Amino acid sequence: MARISLDLANQIIDHARKRSRELKYRPASVAVVDDGGHLIAYGREEGVGLVRAHIAINKAWSSVAYGVGTRAIGENLVGFDHWLIGAADMVPGHRLITSAGGVLIQDQNGVTLGGAGVANVEDDEGVAAFAVEAVGLVAFVGMGEHG
Template identity: 40%
Template sequence: MNTITLNVANRIIESALDRGRELNLKPLSVAVLDAGGHLIAFQKQDGSSMLRFEIAFGKAYGALAVGSGSRWLNAAAAERVHFVQALSGVSGGKIVPVPGGVLIRGEAGETLGAVGISGDTSDNDEICAAHAVEQVGLAADKG
């Protein structure tokens, strides 16, 4: 596989939402992007608050922008404030530098896309994202 199909994206979303229900998390919103940062699929659970699409998208987009899961961006935001501010500026404010954005890697380690989740704590969002990617037989890079 060298790209993420709509079918795979929807399976990732369903798996992430299932995991969130298993863990009794707050309502989740899940965005799956291709390697170029284009949205493939998005779903939000009933009761999700506003801006959850933008946050989930921004976590995934940020992971793609730096080639590492958004956990890396979270650390960079504390250590390299100017870098993350510049990244936000050049991306038009699209990047959300907190955990919950996970790169989706193929068998050879190539980047196929990313999944971003928002709704619960960033750590729980990341747990669901990584779980969902692994459930479809791909590798999750949390950063």
């Protein structure tokens, strides 16, 4: 598989929304980007605030931009607050997100196809990883970790 189609992105979003409801979490905000960080699809459930859209999209973008899940970005920056402040200023639109919920989407060979970001649910990372794996792809959540 060379890329994530709109249909596949929407399947990932649907799986994330269904998983969030199954676990009785808050309404989900879900985004899928390609390997260049460009938005393919976004979906939200009723009751999700506007800012959650930006968070989900930027979680997906951050995972692709840094090559790891967003939780790993945050963990790797512990004690480097000065770097984080500088990096956030250098990232266009201040898009860097360092909290869990952004995962890389990879094929079975470890090739990165894009990223998925989930916001507003109690386990953003778990829901994102579940959704990616539900469509037969690999969710890369951190440094050497898969969902």
